[in-house]
Amino acid sequence: MRIVEVSSWSVPFPAADPVFRWRDGLPGSAPAGDRGILRISTDTGVSGVALAGRPGSAPVLADLVERVLRPELLGADPLQREYLWHRIWELDRIDEIPLPLLGIVDIALWDLAGRHYGVPAWELMGGFRERIPAYASTVTFGSVDEYLDVADQCLALGYSAIKLHAWGDATRDIELIRALRDHVGAGVSLMYDGSAGFDLPDAIRVGRALSDADYLWYEEPMREFSVNAYAQLSRTVDVPLLVAETSDGAHMNSADFIAAGAATFGVRASAGLRGGLTGSLRTAHLADAFRIRAEVHGGDLPNRHLCMAISNTTYYESLVTSNPVRREACVDADGFVSAPRIPGIGLPAGPAYPDELRQHIADEDANR
Structure with a gap:
């Protein structure tokens, strides 16, 4: 051929x-x-x-x-x-x-x-699972009260975990981080994505609030140019860090975050940002060798296949863009995404x- x-x-x-x-x-x-x-x-x-x-x-x-x-x-x-x-x-x-x-x-x-x-494609990559829970990954809403309303809707629709994309203001975001934990209670997994909005001092402030509120992971509070800044952050806050999403270099750069002790939860795998599916498989296997996670970023078709192919990812990322909340079509009423069945990957x-x-x-x- x-x-x-x-x-x-x-x-x-x-x-x-x-x-x-x-x-x-x-x-x-x-x-x-x-x-x-x-x-x-x-x-x-x-x-x-x-x-x-x-x-x-x-x-x-x-x-x-x-x-x-x-x-x-x-x-x-x-x-x-x-x-x-x-x-x-x-x-x-x-x-x-x-x-x-x-x-x-x-x-x-x-x-x-x-x-x-x-x-x-997920079977061709080896295959690990045939379904995976989805978390509700919010866009940015207008107020704390609106976020709490969105969270209630997400949980009612079957999502078992929620990740915040907030305002990028440390004081406002800390208020939201605490309010959401108080609202949903201890039994719901919560995560926070800073969308690279902070410098190190504010990243530490937000990280301490996340530690106190028992968030599952803390993602990209700073641009991922300085591995040293992330290493300092990991030594200062207790909340586990999920890193190496947008930094260039696929598994090679992910290795630097791991070696520096900065990937205390894990690293990102992403067909679109880590050199395709092959680069993501390298990233996931590297992370697995260090007994950390390789959380799949984004909810497009290639990443659905990736979620089914690797062992050390926890969730499928399902973007919630509206209020009232509309559950993504591939997420079922129990909050799970099933493995695609048609050959290859294809187009949406x-x-x-x-x-x-x-x-x-x-x-x-x-x-x-």
Whole structure:
């Protein structure tokens, strides 16, 4: 089997409905716009796809395909994912490929391999489980009272844990951290994501409040450029730290956080931010060697497969963007996500794909 075509597509995606916001200082939900899709085709007729889901990804991906990916991939064996993953990292040395695109070839190749063998990608990766609990990962709401109302709705809808994205103001966030614990009681797992809003002194203040309120993990309070700052934070607060989400370098950079003693809960695995599924598997296995977690970041299709494939992740991250709360379609009434059943990975249903890409839609109802 050989790769005979490498192409990119620009597909219009709608805006979030309703629109939502993140912490102070960050833009909110992305507007409507085109997203890029990579397709890798072979001489046997099997092909694989991957979605570049960030705003503005379509022209960046098209340029990358023309200059870098097509010349590199044509004629290659698509089942040699390990070799091709190393080749992309070699090319990154010169091109500095944007972090969310570093793993797009790898994701498309896992999709292709799953279709070739007739199994879902999570099974091809080895497989660990067939269902996993989801946590409700909030966007930023307007007040403490609204967060408490959202939390009640999430628990009623079956979610067993809640992660806060708050305002990025240490004083206000500490008030919310305490109020939510008092409101839901000791039996609900709570987590907090600082969205890189703090410096070290404020990260310590917030971390101490999280320790006192018995939060399960503390995620990305600072930009992940200084491993030393995270090491100091880990020595100062008791709440376990979940680190290495947006830092470049996949498992190599995650190793630095672990070696520094900063990953006291674990590290992030993410198909979109840790070098595709192969980079995430490396990250998860590295973390497992140190007996820490590799929590999967984000709720798209590749990350659903990743959740089913690795042993040391705890939850599926399900974004809650509205009040009234709407439970994500893949989360059942008991708060669990089940493993995908169709071969490969595919594309999310919903957008207006061109006819050439419709065969790749991962609509399980339509494929039964």
